[in-house]
Amino acid sequence: MKPKLKVRMVKSLSNRPHPQYRIIAGLGLRGVGSEVVVDNTPSFRGMIKKVLHLVRVEEVEG
Numbered sequence: 001m002k003p004k005l006k007v008r009m010v011k012s013l014s015n016r017p018h019p020q021y022r023i024i025a026g027l028g029l030r031g032v033g034s035e036v037v038v039d040n041t042p043s044f045r046g047m048i049k050k051v052l053h054l055v056r057v058e059e060v061e062g
Contacts, residue, residue, distance in 0.1 A: 004062035008035035
């Protein structure tokens with residue numbers, strides 16, 4: 001099976017540019033401490049790269 005990415009939001013969105021709000025919402029994160037498991041695809045990896053300073057990522061078996 002392909003590995004997936006577990007993404008956990010560790011920093012707040014306050015005083016961040018609006019596109020970062022949209023990216024976090026697109027990933028399905030709702031606030032600090034929330035986490036989601038997403039597919040390891042180029043589109044999700046690109047989104048994560050834009051907000052890497054706000055999230056913690058680890059690879060999990062899907």
